[in-house]
Amino acid sequence: MEDTIIQLKSISKRYTIDTQIINALAEIDFSVKKSDFTAITGPSGSGKTTLLNILSLIDIPSQGQIIFDGIETGKFNDNELSKIRSSKIGIVFQQYSLIPVLNVLENVIFPLQIKRISKHNRKEMAVSLLSKFGLENYLKAKPYQLSSGQRQRVAIARALVTEPLIIIADEPTAALDSKSGEETINLMKEINHLLNTTFVFSTHDMRIMKYAKDIIELVDGKITK
Amino acid sequence: MYYIQFAIKNIFRKKQRSFVTIFTICLGFCALGVLSGMLNNIYSRLKEQAIINEKLGHITFVKAGYFQYGKVNFNEYLWNQEELEKIIEIIKSNDEVILTSPRLSLFGTLNKSDISSIYISEGILPEDNKILSQTNIDGRVNQNIQNIDFSNVAIGSELAKNLDIKVGESLTLLGIAYDGTPNAIDVVVNSIYNTGNPATNDKFLLINLEIVQELYGKKSAEKIIVTVKNSKRIKAIQQELNYSLENAGYNIDSKSWDEISVSYLKVRKMFSVIFRVLIVIISIIILLMMLNTFYMNITERTLEIASMRAMGLTRGRISYLFCLEGLIMSILGSVIAIAMLLLIKFILKTVNITFVPPVASVEVPVEIILIPTNLTCLFMVFISLGVISSLLSVTDVLQKSIAETLKYKI
Ligand SMILES: Nc1ncnc2c1ncn2[C@@H]1O[C@H](COP(=O)(O)OP(=O)(O)OP(=O)(O)O)[C@@H](O)[C@H]1O
Ligand SMILES: [Mg+2]
Numbered sequence: 001m002e003d004t005i006i007q008l009k010s011i012s013k014r015y016t017i018d019t020q021i022i023n024a025l026a027e028i029d030f031s032v033k034k035s036d037f038t039a040i041t042g043p044s045g046s047g048k049t050t051l052l053n054i055l056s057l058i059d060i061p062s063q064g065q066i067i068f069d070g071i072e073t074g075k076f077n078d079n080e081l082s083k084i085r086s087s088k089i090g091i092v093f094q095q096y097s098l099i100p101v102l103n104v105l106e107n108v109i110f111p112l113q114i115k116r117i118s119k120h121n122r123k124e125m126a127v128s129l130l131s132k133f134g135l136e137n138y139l140k141a142k143p144y145q146l147s148s149g150q151r152q153r154v155a156i157a158r159a160l161v162t163e164p165l166i167i168i169a170d171e172p173t174a175a176l177d178s179k180s181g182e183e184t185i186n187l188m189k190e191i192n193h194l195l196n197t198t199f200v201f202s203t204h205d206m207r208i209m210k211y212a213k214d215i216i217e218l219v220d221g222k223i224t225k
Numbered sequence: 226m227y228y229i230q231f232a233i234k235n236i237f238r239k240k241q242r243s244f245v246t247i248f249t250i251c252l253g254f255c256a257l258g259v260l261s262g263m264l265n266n267i268y269s270r271l272k273e274q275a276i277i278n279e280k281l282g283h284i285t286f287v288k289a290g291y292f293q294y295g296k297v298n299f300n301e302y303l304w305n306q307e308e309l310e311k312i313i314e315i316i317k318s319n320d321e322v323i324l325t326s327p328r329l330s331l332f333g334t335l336n337k338s339d340i341s342s343i344y345i346s347e348g349i350l351p352e353d354n355k356i357l358s359q360t361n362i363d364g365r366v367n368q369n370i371q372n373i374d375f376s377n378v379a380i381g382s383e384l385a386k387n388l389d390i391k392v393g394e395s396l397t398l399l400g401i402a403y404d405g406t407p408n409a410i411d412v413v414v415n416s417i418y419n420t421g422n423p424a425t426n427d428k429f430l431l432i433n434l435e436i437v438q439e440l441y442g443k444k445s446a447e448k449i450i451v452t453v454k455n456s457k458r459i460k461a462i463q464q465e466l467n468y469s470l471e472n473a474g475y476n477i478d479s480k481s482w483d484e485i486s487v488s489y490l491k492v493r494k495m496f497s498v499i500f501r502v503l504i505v506i507i508s509i510i511i512l513l514m515m516l517n518t519f520y521m522n523i524t525e526r527t528l529e530i531a532s533m534r535a536m537g538l539t540r541g542r543i544s545y546l547f548c549l550e551g552l553i554m555s556i557l558g559s560v561i562a563i564a565m566l567l568l569i570k571f572i573l574k575t576v577n578i579t580f581v582p583p584v585a586s587v588e589v590p591v592e593i594i595l596i597p598t599n600l601t602c603l604f605m606v607f608i609s610l611g612v613i614s615s616l617l618s619v620t621d622v623l624q625k626s627i628a629e630t631l632k633y634k635i
Binding site for chain 1: 227231234235237238528529532533534535536537538539540541542626627628631
């Protein structure tokens with residue numbers, strides 16, 4: 001069990017709207033191991049986003065335990081969770097997530113700044129990563145000057161730059177056309193392959209799903225396979 | 226440094242909106258700055274009015290009890306010639322003292338052929354008056370005002386008008402000698418002047434101390450008026466002098482000019498209240514305007530805030546970032562406002578418009594006097610406004626969970 005990064009133990013998430021109780025997640029047991037490349041799928045409203053939010057420690061379950069990198073996070077406060085997120089988790093959002101006033105390089109430097117990496121090192125780290133991603137000519141470009149595929153590359157670079165234990169992506173390709181969608185998933189796959197970086201992502205798209213090593217299907221907040 | 230740069234980039238993101246915010250701050254600051262500058266001008270003119278025109282100098286020394294009973298039992302509180310000389314010597318030995326001016330007042334009726342009128346007057350030596358009129362008031366030294374010839378008497382312009390008196394004519398002053406007997410003396414009108422105060426301009430006359438002493442039949446005085454080099458040291462010097470006079474065996478009382486001039490304190494108090502109310506009102510308006518623009522800003526950036534938090538930026542850091550944005554804008558607005566105030570001050574000085582301050586009858590220039598401590602206070606107020614409004618606007622978003630804000634769509 002040494003290489004387990006996250007373990008969810010009978011996690012439930014309930015929302016109440018008026019008097020109606022919605023079980024977004026119901027008693028989920030699930031774990032992510034090092035160098036996994038797991039896709040989460042399921043119909044709309046099945047709880048994919050809720051599950052990924054709980055995995056990435058940006059949402060708190062109504063019930064159950066999260067063991068992240070061997071530590072039970074239930075009693076952690078906001079600042080302690082922020083610290084884990086900034087150092088051990090990379091998050092790729094569906095879209096709109098780059099900071100519009102910062103250029104590509106500055107966006108990738110941003111998480112290193114949060115992690116308080118020294119000024120000199122952080123620039124070097126960001127530049128070398130962006131070059132590997134074929135973005136060396138776009139360092140000074142603002143997000144609005146990039147195509148949506150390029151933006152997602154920058155977002156992945158930003159998630160990767162802190163060398164996190166895991167990268168979590170909620171529908172990273174949903175806002176992209178199929179070509180850049182496949183390019184994005186290919187890039188993720190390559191990183192997974194070369195650097196052993198762990199990925200958990202959600203998707204509706206069959207073509208994207210086939211890249212995954214494991215596929216988890218959610219229906220009504222329960223894992224069906 | 227990183228966050229400051231980031232904050233500046235965010236300010237420049239919506240140039241027009243930031244400009245309006247900065248302009249609002251600037252305008253509010255300018256409004257209060259001009260108002261306080263004008264009030265300072267009024268205070269300063271009133272001070273000049275009291276110290277020079279009403280001839281109160283900086284400190285008044287009298288025999289103990291004079292302030293309470295001197296009005297009814299005037300003769301009891303006079304110093305004789307010997308005492309007077311001794312006291313003046315003691316006061317003059319303090320090297321921060323500029324002027325030591327003995328005074329003796331005189332009331333009675335004044336006759337010109339067959340018309341008569343009541344008058345009040347205070348005997349003062351003309352050379353003392355000259356020195357008094359050159360007292361430095363908040364950095365201004367008046368060269369010409371009050372440099373009036375009264376080797377005999379000078380009379381208030383309203384009084385002169387009422388009695389149809391012209392310069393060079395002679396008058397008979399009726400007064401009471403120290404022993405209680407009525408006495409009269411003929412004087413020549415050397416000049417006619419405006420006392421600067423409508424309440425005294427129709428009954429006051431300025432008279433040479435020697436003439437009053439002659440009418441009294443005694444070389445005495447009831448008060449000694451003192452001016453000092455540095456007006457900030459008035460209270461301290463007053464204490465020092467009280468101490469040395471008491472040590473020399475004189476039972477004296479003293480008051481500084483602002484304790485004697487009732488109108489100065491009243492006017493100042495009234496305007497201070499008005500000014501404070503205005504500060505509060507303007508601050509609330511600015512706060513609401515800033516809140517409005519900041520809320521708009523936060524609403525547009527909700528997703529961005531959520532993603533920054535998801536990346537691990539703490540609530541504290543995000544508040545700090547928005548605080549910096551508010552702070553930078555209020556500093557900018559305030560600095561521009563201070564520059565504008567200096568410009569307004571310069572323009573007013575150049576165009577030289579005049580006005581008649583309250584409780585005065587002479588025109589003085591409209592000016593704004595900018596006092597560093599006042600500006601610093603305003604600066605603090607506006608900076609706090611910037612910080613408070615940015616904090617208030619961001620708390621709402623920070624209270625929500627990240628997952629909730631991530632779903633936010635504009
Ligand atoms: N803040 C909330 N308040 C109430 N109900 C919520 C809230 N967030 C999510 N839900 C409910 O939880 C369930 C799961 O939602 P979730 O967003 O995880 O679905 P999803 O699988 O990501 O769907 P999609 O594929 O459309 O993104 C839904 O029924 C949704 O209505
Ligand atoms: Mg979803």
